[in-house]
Amino acid sequence: MQIQFTINGKSQSVDVDGKTPLLWVVRDVLNLKGTKFGCGKAACGACTLHVDGEAVRSCSYPIKFAEGKKITTIEGLGEGDNLHSVQQAWKEEIVPQCGYCQPGFMMATAALLEKIPNPTDEDIDNNIVNICRCATYYRMRKAIHRAAEINGAT
Amino acid sequence: MAEEIKTRKKGIRRRKFLKYSGVGLGLMIGGVYLTRHMWRRAIFEGAETMLPPYGGETGQPMIWFQVTPDNKIKLLSPKVEMGQGTFTSLAQMAADELEVDMDRIEVVHADTDSGNIDPMSTGGSLSVAGLWQPLREMAATLREMLKTKAAEKLGVAVSALSLANGVITGGGKSMTYGEVVEGVTDWEIPDVPPLKDRKDHKYIGKPIPRIDLHDKVVGAPIFGMDASMPGMLYGSVVRSRLIDTDMSNFDVSEAEKMPGVVKVVKSDGFVGVVAKSFTEADNARRKIKFDYNIKKDWNLSDIEEAIKVGNGRKAVIQKEGEAVEDIDGEGEVLEMEFRSPIGAHAQIEPNGALAHYEDGKVTLMLSTQVVGITRNEVADALGIDAEDVNVIPTYLGGGFGRRLHTPNAIQAAIMSKEVGKPVKCFFDRKQEFQNDTFRPPTHHIMRGKLSPEGKIVGLEHNFASGDTMFNSAILPVSSGTLENMLSADIGSIRGGAIMYRGIENHRATYYHVDLPFATSFWRSLGLLANAFAIESFIDELAIKAGKNPVDFRLDHLLDDGAYGTRIRNVVKACAEKSGYTDKPSGDRAMGFAASIDAGSPCAHAVEVSIVDNEIKVHKVVAAFDCGIAVNPDQVRAQVEGCICMGISASLFEKMDLKDNKLYPTIYGPYQMALMKDSPKEIETILIEGADVPLPVGEPPLGPIGAAIGNAVRRLTGKRLTELPMKLT
Numbered sequence: 018m019q020i021q022f023t024i025n026g027k028s029q030s031v032d033v034d035g036k037t038p039l040l041w042v043v044r045d046v047l048n049l050k051g052t053k054f055g056c057g058k059a060a061c062g063a064c065t066l067h068v069d070g071e072a073v074r075s076c077s078y079p080i081k082f083a084e085g086k087k088i089t090t091i092e093g094l095g096e097g098d099n100l101h102s103v104q105q106a107w108k109e110e111i112v113p114q115c116g117y118c119q120p121g122f123m124m125a126t127a128a129l130l131e132k133i134p135n136p137t138d139e140d141i142d143n144n145i146v147n148i149c150r151c152a153t154y155y156r157m158r159k160a161i162h163r164a165a166e167i168n169g170a171t
Numbered sequence: 172m173a174e175e176i177k178t179r180k181k182g183i184r185r186r187k188f189l190k191y192s193g194v195g196l197g198l199m200i201g202g203v204y205l206t207r208h209m210w211r212r213a214i215f216e217g218a219e220t221m222l223p224p225y226g227g228e229t230g231q232p233m234i235w236f237q238v239t240p241d242n243k244i245k246l247l248s249p250k251v252e253m254g255q256g257t258f259t260s261l262a263q264m265a266a267d268e269l270e271v272d273m274d275r276i277e278v279v280h281a282d283t284d285s286g287n288i289d290p291m292s293t294g295g296s297l298s299v300a301g302l303w304q305p306l307r308e309m310a311a312t313l314r315e316m317l318k319t320k321a322a323e324k325l326g327v328a329v330s331a332l333s334l335a336n337g338v339i340t341g342g343g344k345s346m347t348y349g350e351v352v353e354g355v356t357d358w359e360i361p362d363v364p365p366l367k368d369r370k371d372h373k374y375i376g377k378p379i380p381r382i383d384l385h386d387k388v389v390g391a392p393i394f395g396m397d398a399s400m401p402g403m404l405y406g407s408v409v410r411s412r413l414i415d416t417d418m419s420n421f422d423v424s425e426a427e428k429m430p431g432v433v434k435v436v437k438s439d440g441f442v443g444v445v446a447k448s449f450t451e452a453d454n455a456r457r458k459i460k461f462d463y464n465i466k467k468d469w470n471l472s473d474i475e476e477a478i479k480v481g482n483g484r485k486a487v488i489q490k491e492g493e494a495v496e497d498i499d500g501e502g503e504v505l506e507m508e509f510r511s512p513i514g515a516h517a518q519i520e521p522n523g524a525l526a527h528y529e530d531g532k533v534t535l536m537l538s539t540q541v542v543g544i545t546r547n548e549v550a551d552a553l554g555i556d557a558e559d560v561n562v563i564p565t566y567l568g569g570g571f572g573r574r575l576h577t578p579n580a581i582q583a584a585i586m587s588k589e590v591g592k593p594v595k596c597f598f599d600r601k602q603e604f605q606n607d608t609f610r611p612p613t614h615h616i617m618r619g620k621l622s623p624e625g626k627i628v629g630l631e632h633n634f635a636s637g638d639t640m641f642n643s644a645i646l647p648v649s650s651g652t653l654e655n656m657l658s659a660d661i662g663s664i665r666g667g668a669i670m671y672r673g674i675e676n677h678r679a680t681y682y683h684v685d686l687p688f689a690t691s692f693w694r695s696l697g698l699l700a701n702a703f704a705i706e707s708f709i710d711e712l713a714i715k716a717g718k719n720p721v722d723f724r725l726d727h728l729l730d731d732g733a734y735g736t737r738i739r740n741v742v743k744a745c746a747e748k749s750g751y752t753d754k755p756s757g758d759r760a761m762g763f764a765a766s767i768d769a770g771s772p773c774a775h776a777v778e779v780s781i782v783d784n785e786i787k788v789h790k791v792v793a794a795f796d797c798g799i800a801v802n803p804d805q806v807r808a809q810v811e812g813c814i815c816m817g818i819s820a821s822l823f824e825k826m827d828l829k830d831n832k833l834y835p836t837i838y839g840p841y842q843m844a845l846m847k848d849s850p851k852e853i854e855t856i857l858i859e860g861a862d863v864p865l866p867v868g869e870p871p872l873g874p875i876g877a878a879i880g881n882a883v884r885r886l887t888g889k890r891l892t893e894l895p896m897k898l899t
């Protein structure tokens with residue numbers, strides 16, 4: 018079926034089976050590889066992107082529901098060459114190790130900061146529930162606080 | 172006369188290079204045959220400190236480096252980047268010897284066509300430690316080669332040249348490295364020049380930000396899963412859900428009719444679907460019918476029954492003095508048992524490979540820890556020469572030992588050959604869990620004797636484990652032979668020897684048990700479980716002796732100016748920095764533990780409390796001696812990662828087995844540490860107790876489990892003896 022949506026500010030239309038997970042459309046049809054496949058079952062968060070500003074696990078989001086929506090992936094998180102404050106903070110704290118989970122975490126964090134500009138540790142614990150096998154959580158927490166600071170929320 | 176001197180010089184140089192060359196392991200194995208018992212002892216005794224030499228090419232700078240006309244230097248790394256920060260450290264090492272700024276150096280994975288192939292693996296925390304000498308030698312040699320050529324081109328003497336950030340100046344003229352290499356096809360390789368002193372290093376020892384940082388925060392397509400080729404199709408292969416089972420009578424008729432299917436491939440070892448998209452391949456694969464023929468029924472209880480001290484093949488890895496039961500004199504004998512479960516790797520990027528077979532040649536792109544071995548395996552499977560296979564390694568979305576086996580590479584190559592297009596084939600998450608090469612379960616019996624004065628007079632560690640070493644793809648010899656020679660699994664015994672050499676009688680005995688499913692390397696191998704058992708028991712002995720556990724440890728560690736002293740130093744530094752006390756305060760208590768692995772000792776002091784009947788780790792102080800920290804920031808990152816992954820393994824992770832099915836097969840039910848479980852405070856003290864870099868990526872996993880258990884013991888009076896540790 019034909020599905021129309023906006024991705025990273027550009028309008029886009031694709032012709033795929035409506036049940037196809039958004040993740041595979043983004044990765045393999047639109048060739049945006051920053052959104053990752055980890056489990057395909059909404060259990061790890063590696064595929065997190067934004068649909069109308071909400072953090073969504075795209076592996077478990079059939080493309081047909083994307084009709085008319087605004088999608089943002091890690092590639093569109095910053096503006097042009099300017100990194101988003103979350104990416105900036107991630108860099109300052111040197112968070113990534115293997116890096117595979119990190120786009121998902123940054124997308125989840127960016128969505129969190131929209132809702133809670135200056136999250137407490139408890140807010141972070143309750144809302145950032147992706148999995149990082151390299152276990153970079155300690156630096157991620159610092160980076161989340163740092164991003165809030167860059168945003169002027171503290 | 173001059174000729175004679177030259178030859179002799181060459182001879183010396185050749186011997187020196189042998190140390191780092193591919194025949195290292197071969198010689199070692201040859202040696203084992205000659206003096207088997209001597210070697211075994213040496214290997215076991217040295218298991219905590221022995222570093223195997225780097226096995227790849229170390230004589231030709233030109234296959235390590237490419238200097239480009241824009242005056243950039245590409246370093247072709249034979250080691251892969253799986254998160255350890257290796258690429259950054261390698262760039263630092265190269266920059267210092269090449270006398271260029273870091274941003275002139277780009278590190279890329281060497282494809283096998285480049286010739287810079289590690290015949291073994293990226294693992295054992297040996298990338299920086301193993302390349303420390305050869306890489307700096309190659310960089311320094313290249314620098315001298317560039318100087319020689321520049322002198323020729325500039326028409327001045329080499330001694331009149333000066334270097335600054337890739338520019339060579341002499342006789343009032345200057346040239347970039349990029350200009351020097353232009354048009355040069357023949358290079359003379361001189362003897363290795365003297366390497367720079369520590370005091371002259373500009374980058375080594377500095378906390379330089381990771382060089383892959385930008386790519387990793389913008390989501391650049393750098394991983395195996397991101398690889399693509401024009402016209403690429405997707406493969407999905409049928410995998411067994413059951414262990415100790417054959418599959419037969421494949422019926423693919425329904426699958427063939429599914430949308431998007433290009434071909435169902437039935438090969439010698441597998442059946443797989445090739446389709447236009449991953450979802451189509453995956454959906455069609457699920458329609459393939461087949462029969463399971465279960466060879467033997469297995470449940471977790473059978474595995475626990477098998478993994479018991481006394482079962483399997485025995486190897487004495489340490490034997491000093493008497494067995495505990497034979498020690499004369501007064502004293503109290505204590506015995507405790509410990510267990511650890513089957514652990515999954517659970518790295519987030521699944522295993523997979525992209526292969527293109529064309530005109531008898533194969534190009535492969537994948538995340539793997541075994542680049543050279545994969546090339547050979549694919550060549551063997553397709554009946555072509557290794558030279559006709561080019562493996563292009565990508566960044567790894569986590570390694571941890573999970574990528575030492577790459578069945579996808581062979582399968583993708585065969586499917587590509589069948590359909591004449593590039594094929595990408597990877598595990599889904601369920602397959603990833605069910606077909607993991609697990610961390611083997613273990614069983615430990617600790618026995619100790621305390622004198623009336625509260626000194627340990629005898630200590631024994633008896634332990635049984637499934638295999639880590641011998642069904643691994645890492646070793647280029649058949650496993651039977653190797654086990655026969657070594658008689659113990661030198662992976663499972665990591666951290667298994669008693670480091671308290673001040674105890675008069677100490678022994679460690681290992682039992683190697685065969686299991687009906689694949690077990691292999693899992694970050695730090697035996698260390699996690701062995702250190703948990705030994706360090707929990709030491710804590711219990713300290714309590715029995717009425718001693719502070721830090722002093723108690725120091726009482727039994729030799730101050731020998733080497734091994735023992737380095738362990739003492741991390742113990743002391745950690746205790747001091749953390750303000751360790753064995754008295755609980757409020758709802759919190761501290762726990763302390765230490766271990767040594769691959770020559771790098773580490774101590775942890777943790778602070779825990781119990782929240783809703785669950786163990787919560789608030790703070791960890793680590794003291795770690797890995798010799799020279801080439802990049803202290805990345806060493807700290809590894810320590811933090813080990814601590815948190817260790818918390819995950821110590822408190823949550825566990826595979827179960829029922830009716831031949833290993834489960835869970837998804838995150839969540841396979842419980843792992845999340846943000847909420849990570850300590851909010853981690854402090855790392857680095858001690859430089861050796862004048863070379865030593866392994867970093869695994870040794871800090873050792874003490875964490877016991878440190879947590881020891882804290883819980885102080886807080887609740889309860890000794891937890893099983894991983895994952897649960898209060899009820």
Ligand code: FES
Nearest residue numbers: 055056061062076
């Ligand atoms: S891939 Fe979507 S949550 Fe894991």
Ligand code: FES
Nearest residue numbers: 115116149150151
């Ligand atoms: S950085 Fe490797 S999984 Fe998160």
